[in-house]
Amino acid sequence: MSQSSPVTLAGATFTDMTLGTGDQPHRIFLYRPPRPAPPQGWPVLYMTDGNACFATAVDACKVQMSYPSGTNICDGVIVAIGYPSDEAYDPFRRSWDLSPPPGRIYPPFFPDTPDVKTGGGDGFLSAIEDEVKPWVERQVPIDRSRQALFGHSFGGLLVLHALFTRPHAYRRWIAASPAIYWEDAAILSTEQAFLERSDVPAGIELHLSAGQYESKARIAPFHKGRPDEAQRQARALETRTVELARAMAERWEASPGLAGVARFEEYAGENHMSVLPVALNRAVQIAFRQEK
Numbered sequence: 001m002s003q004s005s006p007v008t009l010a011g012a013t014f015t016d017m018t019l020g021t022g023d024q025p026h027r028i029f030l031y032r033p034p035r036p037a038p039p040q041g042w043p044v045l046y047m048t049d050g051n052a053c054f055a056t057a058v059d060a061c062k063v064q065m066s067y068p069s070g071t072n073i074c075d076g077v078i079v080a081i082g083y084p085s086d087e088a089y090d091p092f093r094r095s096w097d098l099s100p101p102p103g104r105i106y107p108p109f110f111p112d113t114p115d116v117k118t119g120g121g122d123g124f125l126s127a128i129e130d131e132v133k134p135w136v137e138r139q140v141p142i143d144r145s146r147q148a149l150f151g152h153s154f155g156g157l158l159v160l161h162a163l164f165t166r167p168h169a170y171r172r173w174i175a176a177s178p179a180i181y182w183e184d185a186a187i188l189s190t191e192q193a194f195l196e197r198s199d200v201p202a203g204i205e206l207h208l209s210a211g212q213y214e215s216k217a218r219i220a221p222f223h224k225g226r227p228d229e230a231q232r233q234a235r236a237l238e239t240r241t242v243e244l245a246r247a248m249a250e251r252w253e254a255s256p257g258l259a260g261v262a263r264f265e266e267y268a269g270e271n272h273m274s275v276l277p278v279a280l281n282r283a284v285q286i287a288f289r290q291e292k
Contacts, residue, residue, distance in 0.1 A: 019127035031078040043146035045287035048155035050082025096120035098154035100161040148172035148287035164194035176279035180244040206262040211270030214241035
């Protein structure tokens with residue numbers, strides 16, 4: 001009789017680490033290539049929502065870097081920040097970590113649980129810069145000129161906040177289905193202040209994306225005719241993910257000196273959750289694109 005064994009992800013490890021002044025640890029997932037680093041170190045892709053994203057990104061990297069002449073992808077390091085859980089998400093903690101200040105207080109997600117607080121994004125970003133990045137660089141050689149940051153939904157919103165307030169922290173910024181509408185679309189004021197600055201780093205890239213069924217104009221076909229169709233349509237009119245992300249890319253294109261820096265991509269047939277594997281694959285392609 002055969003005996004089952006746990007599946008492991010070759011080249012991958014995780015470490016639970018208490019960051020900043022927090023009293024609960026974060027889980028830091030790390031993938032390192034199984035070969036010596038190039039002289040300048042490895043490019044690195046940092047990601048939020050590590051529990052949901054890490055394995056998909058690692059597999060996408062392994063498959064494509066095995067045929068670099070056909071994919072234009074080189075090998076690299078993947079770092080994903082998540083939580084000590086077997087679940088894909090920790091809704092309570094990510095609401096705080098991934099949302100820009102000032103934040104608000106919302107009712108609990110579940111009965112007999114604490115109120116949900118938002119606005120902890122600056123502290124989370126500082127912990128990545130001050131604690132996670134130095135830790136990663138003690139584990140594996142990193143090319144600091146080739147760092148990328150990926151996030152989806154709240155994570156995409158955090159990517160935008162990080163870019164607008166810490167533009168030198170990464171070179172490539174990948175915001176999938178960013179929650180631009182969140183808390184009265186306050187991120188747009190942060191963006192405006194950023195675009196008025198004169199010290200926007202040369203060579204940065206911003207990639208915005210969303211699924212086809214994240215538009216205010218259409219919901220997924222399988223949602224039509226269901227009892228909650230009207231509620232979903234109303235939600236789509238509120239979030240307007242496709243429209244807001246596309247408009248941001250267009251503003252960048254029209255801004256002096258930023259033409260060609262930002263682009264928007266719409267993924268056919270995808271909704272807010274199904275878009276994640278597609279967006280992760282694109283993040284790997286952007287972060288580990290071979291340099292000419």
